[in-house]
Amino acid sequence: MLDFFTIFSKGGLVLWCFQGVRGPAAAATAPVNALIRSVLLQERGGNNSFTHEALTLKYKLDNQFELVFVVGFQKILTLTYVDKLIDDVHKEFRDKYRNEFQQKGALGLLNGTFDFKEDFLRLLRDAEESSRVRAPTVMKTFEQSLKSQKTVKCMIETRGEKPKEKVKNKKNKGPKKEGTEAVAAPGKASAGDKQPSAAGDKEELTKDEILQKNREEFFRRHKKAGEKSSKSPKPEAQKEKGKKPRVWDLGNSNAKVLDYSNSATNGSAEAAPPEEFDRDTALGDRNREPGRLYDLEYESDDEAEEEKVTQNPSKPSTKKGSALGGMFGMLKGLVGSKSLTREDMDPVLEKMKDHLIAKNVAAEIAVQLCESVAKKLEGKVMGTFTTVTSTVKQALQEALVQILQPQRRVDVLRDVLEARRHRRPYVVTFCGVNGVGKSTNLAKISFWLIENGFSVLIAACDTFRAGAVEQLRTHTRRLNALHPPERHGGRTMVQLYEKGYGKDAAGIAMEAISYARNQGFDVVLVDTAGRMQDNAPLMTALAKLIAVNAPDLVLFVGEALVGNEAVDQLVKFNKALADHSMAQTPRLIDGIVLTKFDTIDDKVGAAISMTYITSKPIVFVGTGQTYCDLRSLNAKAVVAALMKA
């Protein structure tokens, strides 16, 4: 049922491959490459399965010998034995070819022949069988079922039924139903024609009697009080007595008959029946001061504190207990080769996760990152004089630098030159939520472009916010003052294209782009209105603008102060762009502009959150409000600030 199973080294050499059901030999490489690129290299290794087109891929890393085991099968199948199979194959492959792996360098892998097919087929057969074999659930025998507990006779319903058994059952059921009611109820005058008589003799009932019986049952069910257990309909007896006068409940009956009050308690001081008044349950807290209003209690904190308090005493006790052994153990851990286990890494990873969250990385991303690092380090052999903490910190640092490295080329000037060569303007769109600094950074970027000799057209597609167009006009005027046309051969370097307020943003953008093409502008910067990611109509409008105008670069402007919100914003923006695009491959966010970077000291986690979620690079970093405060990202500096204690 498997499509393929590959074993390859982390250095790239395929050690062994198994082609399962169908497909040419090369069919395994493309999905596996996709797996490597999207999962392993982007530090999403927490979850061990990955879907690519029609295949599901499950993988396992061997960090000691630097191997990767990947199995691929059809997405629609749900194979339960795959995890176990991978583990078994891992163990056996590793044991069988231990010699090749332990050679230094890659020569062992290059020269070794890995003839694993028979072993693999055997393991596959075992795994398949183990998943198939399961004892069918045995049906319960009749004796075990509940039904046999009841007597058979009571289940038979016939016309000429002896009422005795029914009465007996009702007697059994009756006390259960009426057990809570006060037994000492005085004889109440019920609809008097039903007088309890002795348990009836075994007489056959006529049709009328059956009717009466059913009527009785109906009435009985609707009566709340009263004891009816010993009642049995004896219409025959009553009929023979003759017609008795009907006594109505509300009718002309004596007041005495209707007086239900308890003679003993009538008129006494305690009107309530003698039930137990539990003072504590009524008042609640015993220790409260009378008359004082208390604040809301935060029970969760108390519980958490209690847990911590109980944990802490246990930890020092274990430390004290194994102090001497611990010292030697620490020395032993420093020297010699020790392979990392999950238990060793967990406390360190917890600390690192908290550290990352304290540095403003979104919580779920910190968790995923730590999971991925744990997967990468599990089983790895540490060198001499390296502690667990240092290994984990090193791995985390590498992972963070890896995330911040751009996955594609980030060179706006080069692309602008390319577009100029093709005689078309390079269109950049800025989108983001309210108040992140889109217009400010747009002005900074246009300043930078002008400094490099490109002419810029600013399209004011923010037709909603009051003063947006005026803001851009002020920027245009200032930039032209800084770079007057005389310095650039008589052409105005910056121009504003605006159509006032209230118009359709996508239409203005389209007109601006064609105007730029006619007038020969190099770059068009499109400023859009800020919008919340949950606002569906506005997101639709933005998606329409981007889908219709097909800009060269879609920049998401996000502020560095944002915390967990960054994840939500980016995910929803990307989703909106993908949903409303008609194209096969929708235009998503191409890059991120991180603004207000000067307001955070070293809590630079937002950079990590944003690049992790989108895997798009941070193109610009805004570090202030003047035109010169535009920087590019330095991955090492950011990671250093992040890992600083």
Added chain:
Amino acid sequence: AMAGGLEPHMEALRRELRASDPTVLSILLALLAVVVTFLIWRFVQGRRSSRKAVLLLGLCDAGKTLLFARLLTGKYRDTQTSITDSSAVYRASNDKSASVTLIDLPGHESLRLQFLERFKAAARAIVFVVDSVAFQREVKDVAEFLYQVLVDSTVLKNAPALLIACNKQDVTMAKSAKLIQQQLEKELNTLRVTRSAAPTSLDGSSTGAPAQLGKKGKDFDFSQLPMKVEFVECSARGSKGEEGDADFEALEKWLAKIA
């Protein structure tokens, strides 16, 4: 006068040495031994780390890992995207005693700079592998990576020999080495301007101004670089497919020259 001033001091020292306990003397001797050992060790280290590595760099899917396997074993192996480096000792075929360490670095964008940082100090030579078939499409990315390698301060200082291997020549659509050279020169010329005009990085003070590639006034040319640059054509897969040998005599000759 100076010599006269020194003599009494020497006399005093000699008298001190003879007069004092053997402990002081032994301490002095021990210190001397330590210093001598230290010097020897540094010397030996310097000798040993005399850059014996040949790095295989390039974009993803350029064919570095296959080239690595072919050079070392001569056999064809299936490969996947590398996540980490592989290294092995390579002996030239004419069996001179000199050997180099071939290091195959991953080409993926998020890893390549990290690994380059790690191994650039030990590099005696760099083989930059280019996919000749996809070159037209990827020329900007190839040029960017090459630019990043060339402006690196360690690389400029050590000036390791650079070979640009135009791989995948077995495919008919592959571009020739001459064409690739011309295109790269043009692209690097543009990159010089755009890269130096990019906004300064966040920690701008540490990096300072980026290094200038080639001569300022003239168009960029590979001959302007401080290191020796050569272009060769090769094919790791080989014209006869997986069974036959790889087609890279020029590469092997160059490696033999380097070793």
